[in-house]
Amino acid sequence: MMRRPPTLHWEAVEEMVDGILARRIYTNHGPLAQALEHAAADRHGARHAIAVTNPVIGLTMMLEAAGAPGTILVSALAPRRCLQAISCTGATPEFCDVDDLFHWRSRPTAAHGRPGGAILLAPEYDGSDAAFAASAAACGLVCIVDGTTLPRAHPALAILPGLRDGPSSACILADDDGFAARLRNIRSSYGAGPPVPVRRTANGRLSEVQAGLALLQSINPVRPCFDALPPQLNGRPNRRFGPAMAVIMDGAAEREAALAALLSEGHPAYRPSALPEGARSCRNAADFAARAILLKTATPTDSRPRSAFQAPAMAG
């Protein structure tokens, strides 16, 4: 049902660490961090890529660079890190419901386009698409995107692999020069770019080891895959939900019964998180939270041959 996760060979990790020890550059935007940013910018067709230590700090920095407006529109189905980033900046989330198919398709209205307003999209969770993002931008909202599935028009966060089940790092993708310059200064970049005024810095640096781990694994946007549903879930409505597959049951009671059965058979199934307090009036999102079963998926093996890790050439 699930394919094997990609393999990170010890020999490659050892070689990567040896390179760091030989160069004696451990952090502060070293050669591996720079190589990661170039690779990510190349891969995603972005003008700028700013590597950061983890996704929630990355989202926090993006909101800060966007001016951290007082209220930020976010789907009731957005992942927890989106809400945590909003909270961290001191902004207030304005939760929006999804439609009957559990996608965020209702267009933001001009009323939402308050001066300096922003919207935080998480298309792999809230089902927002490129047309929706364009509508939001047309309303005057600054769009920040958690994920890389939307076309490259808005700042986006790519989550990068770490070590096994360890924490992930991330890369912010942006085309706007001013936005990227602010991000680098918020991150604390040690000369990565010219100093520009920012309201406050946030220490989002990633180390050479974190950059090396991301480079050794795939920075391609490999979508989690799922071969087949367990038989008792066949024919049920389903959709991708972050790293999981969400299967929609007829009701809460049926969900609980099916979940118990799946767990007894050893399937990696679980419930969606409870909606945040401010989102509990979002009827369709609450319905999703009550009826959905989430099944863990696995990132497929990257079939491209991985050459032995090469330390990037040092300048000078």
Added chain:
Amino acid sequence: MGALVPLDRPLSTSNLVQPSRASIMRYARDAYDGAPVVAMLESRLSRFHQTSHCITLCSGFWALVLAIRLLARPGRPDLLMPSLTYRRMADVASWSGLHPRFCEVDPDSLACSPATMRAGFTSAVALLLAVHPIVGCCDAPGLVALSEELGCPLLFDSVESVFEHAGGKKVGSFGTECFSLHASKLLNGFEGGYVTTDDDALADRLRQQRDGAAPDGMDVRLEPLHAAMALAGLDELDDQLVRNQACYESYRSGVSTLSGIKVVPFPEGSPTSHKTIVVELTDDWPLSRDTTVMRLNEANILARAYYHPPLHARPMAYAHRAATLPVTDRLGLRFMLLPCGHHVSLDDVRTVIGALRALAG
């Protein structure tokens, strides 16, 4: 006096300690194999600091922010801190939802003291943030007593005092304290930070926040390979302390032959790391501190001004309490850091002394 001859390689003030490859790879392999190296590091650090709990995080910066948020007294807007300290400390206050309020430091210790914090305290202060200086440490027992007297929570920033002792007790054991595992610190974990505390409830809440489980938390866990590096450093700490002391004694000996400059002494009679070399330029020194730093930097001797400009003198785009701090202003022009650390040899120290002698004329 002529220009200094640039060195072939830069001499940094950052520690950048690198344990043995064998030790690093042993722990790195453990991390790769899924061993709980982060938990191992937390256990060892809590024993090292003689405290009940150690909670690691992705950086010292976010360790401070999360700890402040949990400790600060609700309903009060200000965070009291010294101005002569880490350049991003005011940003830490802002991220914690508080307004930075600044106090003086003691001119002998360069640290905030019970007297200076008492003088800066008002009923608007939600937390006392006592920052240990780069050399020596604060009067931690006195600050704990002050905190109890004022009924105001206390948090130590102990980033620069990992191995120090105060009042016969180890730094890290005075309530709740924050540390960094940045490569420039005594323990090089590439990046990272940790909080020590004896407060069981606070430790639980911090872990929930750190793991991203709490709605207002953040997943800011430490990378396992960072823990591996720090564990290797802990194993070889004694070797580092011996090297640091030799470097310090060499500077003391060399600087003593110059006029107008003196090494800020580490306290004698209690264990100390001798990690960073700070010197004071007195009125007899022929150049300003900033000119001295510039001239040394031109020669690839990467001396740095000591916490300059102080925080109260920096522009801030968020709410803060303006302060007039004449002692800090005066001290802020006199001190600088000299090259030290893992990659600075005793020959390099002699080279730096020679450069200072040339500048002295």
